[in-house]
Amino acid sequence: MKIAILSDFHLGYERFAQDASEQAVAALQLAAEKADALLLPGDLFDSRIPKPETLSQAFSLFRSLGGKKWGARVADFKARDGRSCTCALPIIAIHGTHEMRPKELANPISVLEAGGFVVNAQSATVIIEKGGEKVAIFGFGGVPEKRAKDALEALSPKPVPGAFNIFAFHQSLSDFISARTDLLSIEDLPQGFDLYVCGHMHRRTEAKVGGKPLLIPGSTVVTQLKEDEAEGKGFFVFDTATKSQEFFGITSRPFIFRELEFDSAAPEDVEKAARAALDQVLSQKFPKPPIIRLRLRGSLRKGFSASDASLARIQDDYAVRAFVSIDKSFASEELKDKIARIRSLREKSVSIRELGIELLREKLKAAGFAGMDAAYLFDLFSSEKKEAAAAALEELLKD
Numbered sequence: 001m002k003i004a005i006l007s008d009f010h011l012g013y014e015r016f017a018q019d020a021s022e023q024a025v026a027a028l029q030l031a032a033e034k035a036d037a038l039l040l041p042g043d044l045f046d047s048r049i050p051k052p053e054t055l056s057q058a059f060s061l062f063r064s065l066g067g068k069k070w071g072a073r074v075a076d077f078k079a080r081d082g083r084s085c086t087c088a089l090p091i092i093a094i095h096g097t098h099e100m101r102p103k104e105l106a107n108p109i110s111v112l113e114a115g116g117f118v119v120n121a122q123s124a125t126v127i128i129e130k131g132g133e134k135v136a137i138f139g140f141g142g143v144p145e146k147r148a149k150d151a152l153e154a155l156s157p158k159p160v161p162g163a164f165n166i167f168a169f170h171q172s173l174s175d176f177i178s179a180r181t182d183l184l185s186i187e188d189l190p191q192g193f194d195l196y197v198c199g200h201m202h203r204r205t206e207a208k209v210g211g212k213p214l215l216i217p218g219s220t221v222v223t224q225l226k227e228d229e230a231e232g233k234g235f236f237v238f239d240t241a242t243k244s245q246e247f248f249g250i251t252s253r254p255f256i257f258r259e260l261e262f263d264s265a266a267p268e269d270v271e272k273a274a275r276a277a278l279d280q281v282l283s284q285k286f287p288k289p290p291i292i293r294l295r296l297r298g299s300l301r302k303g304f305s306a307s308d309a310s311l312a313r314i315q316d317d318y319a320v321r322a323f324v325s326i327d328k329s330f331a332s333e334e335l336k337d338k339i340a341r342i343r344s345l346r347e348k349s350v351s352i353r354e355l356g357i358e359l360l361r362e363k364l365k366a367a368g369f370a371g372m373d374a375a376y377l378f379d380l381f382s383s384e385k386k387e388a389a390a391a392a393l394e395e396l397l398k399d
Helices: 017-034 052-065 108-114 145-155 267-282 312-317 333-347 352-366 374-382 386-398
Strands: 002-005 037-041 073-079 091-094 124-130 133-140 164-170 195-199 205-209 212-216 234-239 244-249 255-265 291-300 323-332
Touching: 002 017, 017 037, 017 052, 017 234, 017 244, 037 133, 037 164, 037 195, 052 108, 091 108, 091 133, 091 164, 133 145, 212 234, 255 267, 267 291, 267 312, 267 323, 312 323, 352 374
Parallel strands: 002 037, 037 091, 133 164, 164 195, 195 212, 255 291, 291 323
Antiparallel strands: 002 234, 073 124, 124 133, 205 212, 234 244
């Protein structure tokens, strides 16, 4: 059996609403041609309460798929909360983090389910069948990150004997986000499944869970403007017979990410370099105006701050040719010096107290109070004897 895996359409995404719609249509229609069943692991909508226009758009899209002669059928559906299957089409979905609502309220995926457009696999096992082969899909929709481990443990999903088992979920994984240790990890995923499918993360990824494949198809539209999204958009088709997958790309708006580094630069130098980078990108031909994200890093010349590098004019100048987004994060030379001094003191194994005294001494000197006893004043403040510290400063000012 061939299962198409598509995720994160973000229908209704305001910034690039047309992209979200057109690219979701392209992905779903191509996937319907390539596969016996579709699996959609969340964030089909960009909002937990989509606008009526967005819902109407989704209804039309899924209704168009209903006319296809599918290779597989929904053979069984077991929901923990007593829900029954109202859709014979083998289109299996779960909600994502953008669609989360309290359990007692309907979310956009349950609305699609009520309309007979999809089978909602949230906390449920859906069995689809083709030619005697059974594929069982268990769904774990998006939950707040801090609750993911406990929620998954409470569900305790189990494979169905005699079937090819897929665990579909919508969460971040710490294995691919190094800065976060509070997230669900590959080790937390339930054992015994033949295929793991993850939504939420917008970069296409292939990995392993206990020797079994983990597929993250990524989004079908750019929303986060991160470097990870610069890769082409599309979806996976997994073949349960060959235990292999193929990625199918779709035509999507080009997204280009560039990072520029500066050292003691003047604001005019930053603007010149930013324009040069944009001109270089736009020297290529694109089917439609691309999205270009510039990340500016480094330091500005002494006497300038990040606010002096005004780049709004650049975005306006290139607005007809591209969607330009500029992220600037500059440090002044003064801040660079302070950071360097702190690192130097840290490398010398200076204690926190000694580090604090040294920084306070420099502050006092810069303010013209070089004669003040920095160690005495630091101890007064650290012991919360603020009145005594204030009195000491007053005495110094009298002199």
